[in-house]
Amino acid sequence: MSYPEMSIIRDIRVLTEKFIPNRILHRTGQLEAIRDDIKPLLEGSVPRHVFIHGNPGTGKTCMARYVAGELESYSSDIVQSYTNCWENPSRFRILYNIAKDVSSAPIIHRKGTPTDEILEMIKRSLEGKHCVVILDEVDKIEDDRVLYDLITLQNVCMLMIANSSTALYNVDSRIRSRLASSDNIEFRPYSSSEIIDILSDRSEWGLIPGVITGQQIEMIAASVSGDCRAAIDIMRVVSEEAERSEHEKITDDMIERSLPRIEMFKKELSMGALNPHQKLIMEIVTGAGGTIDSGELFRKLSELSASKGMESIVDRTFRNYTNKLVKYSFLNSSGDGRWRTFALPKKQF
């Protein structure tokens, strides 16, 4: 947008974390579920609070903002508020943030404004209205009373976001029981083909056609272990580099150089973090031509680990390992549920 005519970037905002796309890919189930939970707001009845959890880069924040924005556009009686609890961990900061978002009048923040007064302010602003409150990184809240404050506001629906499914285990039991009826939605890591779709979509809106090839998008997708944020970040970085160095296209070289950035995003697990059995599983799948049935994989693992003098693992542990490998996109699994077949993702870099 703001770039001159020679630019290869059409709209850099599309390639940033904050951007909310006009359609959500590969999260239909979750989208419908959240819509159903908060829809009662439109009819003035009681919605369900939603707890969204999943690894970084699985689209949690994007989805929450998307749904909240969608609802807001339906009715002028609905407003939304977004707070990152890592940046605003205290009860006062969170409520202040919400008050700012929902109040039409400017909030006068004089020193010593009591938190309860802010809460009253929110109540007054929301009279006759309904509000979707997004609490990102909800596990970083310092004082969980703020959750209680928000629960007591009948016309507020909370979308609580965290990486861990256990994020709310430590909150006060009274609050937890009030939240027991909330919807619990997991966001699994994207598969590489899903990442490819999302990157293709973003490149269409963000870049001039032909700047990045399909193969290059696959290359990025195969490297991020299901972390979409990392994938989009890499695409932005290489686009900016191409732009700066006045290339007309992104080169493979640029992508390879930017891949180490992924490490910043991948807190949870990397190849180096795999234990010997998990590495052996990867070797067996690779040796089997990239695809193998679950039962055969376990038998081969038992055989091979015994011959290497490694300790044996029980079948339940094996299932835990394969589930983890799938979760972190080291493996794909097909035939979901029973009789699964494991396969390598398209490309390993």
Added chain:
DNA sequence: CATCCACCGGAACTTAGGGTTC
């Protein structure tokens, strides 16, 4: 249709390692 087989995953338990308290 009944039974068996191979597999799946939740729940409860055990164990090991690390941190904290007195």
Added chain:
DNA sequence: GAACCCTAAGTTCCGGTGGATG
């Protein structure tokens, strides 16, 4: 440094399930 607590990983147990088999 002993006693305690907490957590994560691995194991045991077990009920459930769809396809194969008789």
